[in-house]
Amino acid sequence: MGISLEKVSYVYEQGTAMQTSALQEVDLEIPDNQFIGLIGHTGSGKSTLVQLLNGLLRPTSGRVLYNGKDIHADGFDKKALRANVGLVFQYPEHQLFEVDVLSDVMYGPRNLGLDEAACKKRAKEALANVGIKEKYFKTSPFDLSGGQKRRAAIAGVLAMNPRILILDEPTAGLDPRGRDEILGLISEMKKNLSMTIILVSHSMDDVARYVERIVVMGHGRKIYDDTPKNVFRHYRELENLGLSAPQITYIMNTLRESGMDVETDALTVEEAAAEIMRKLK
């Protein structure tokens, strides 16, 4: 179950002088309950891919299947799809608009046609899941701190009870502590709600630390789809794609090149330290 893409291509402004091919024959399986990192340079096709996943765009060719059913076939319930595949845009706090935090988070479930009590229940659960305390429920969302605003905005999507949550650069503009908090939160959500998370990110350090699988897009194609360790072995190829590897990958490769016999596939500073200690003993 989950989403599958079968040979999906997407062309913007087809048939005009501005025709641009954004995606070419991409096959992709998004199963339930997986933490996936989606990386790619600007213009690599990752935003197009994300919009295809929840039916905001229709493929020029190929099929997008949700639980085995073509989402663009006649009679497919797109509204249910969008509730199941939640999308948190970049700087989601710019989309807060209600008078208080609770009402803002209730907006999504309301649009699903749920009654007031059910909306409230879902909103409260979502806010609890992003760690916003009850004392803020009646506060204007605009009076929250930057990090809290972002969490409230994520709660707004979470309240739709999605099975798959796509977050586009959720840490953009945050300081290191804010980054750790949001990523820790997402990781917790993944565990507690056993949902699939797709983290779209430019930060290789973040991706390396948290996800179990990485999909690398480049020039409209899927280039790699593997575990973080395996993907970052290709760090030179990633550079040619306008990407990079985590800082730690470079450090370990420098050590190895200078004659220290260390494995280079550490993904965190802690793993790297353990590996170096092992070699020095």
Next chain:
Amino acid sequence: MIKISKLIHDYIQRDEEGNPSGTIRAIDDVSLDVSPGQFIAILGHNGSGKSTLAKHLNALLFPTEGAVWVNGMDSRDQSLLWDIRQTAGMVFQNPDNQIIGQVVEEDVGFGPENMGVPTEKIWQRVEESLKTVGMYEYRKKSPNRLSGGQKQRVSIAGVIAMHPKCIIMDEPTAMLDPSGRADVIKAARKLNLEENITIILITHYMEEAIQADRVFVMDNGKIAMQGSPREVFSQVERMQELHLDVPQVTLLGHLLRKKGLEIPEGILTREELSDVLKKLKKGNRQ
């Protein structure tokens, strides 16, 4: 180049009717000096006051108390406003909010045109500026078709075309992919080394600060730490208290030191770490 003396900045809070209801002190008694040609990095968590400080440097904000001089010009003197903004250019986080031209070269020419530079001189400046940031071959393109890093370099070219002595960059790489980030930092480095332009870089990426001449860390409107990158990043725990980080190679050195290896604090590059470890290994064998 820049002198800040006992700067205080209060934001006025307003109630629902728009009447002043209180103040928030964003900058609290900050003094600092930047010499011509220096590369300065300012770090600090969200809300620490670093952007407020930056906006004082090109007279977008004015001191509540204290004073700011840019190349000797007091920002409290309204008649110097345009001279100050010409001397100290500013690059912001989001390139899409800074680009206005339909064609790259027109966008870059906008600043000098506003300053009343004669037409042929404008084109000369546009050409120079675009070459400096490596965007000359894109001069006839529409900015909409560029990547984030390319757009940000066009924004920088737009600032350079005004021939500033100093450029303030407020998180210029926050929205860019890794190669875009590297290109922007490279362009900043080049302006500093080759054109001797003073650079003040505000960033959340600690590894971008290691090449700075001096690092200032803001917290709660005050300067909490300052020094060379090595001096600042040696204090791993203190940086973490301030909601910040150190570069990963510095952190790795710190962890190894805690595990008992003789590694100094404040390792800044992977080559340094590799040298230190090599020496340790040799020592072990003997």
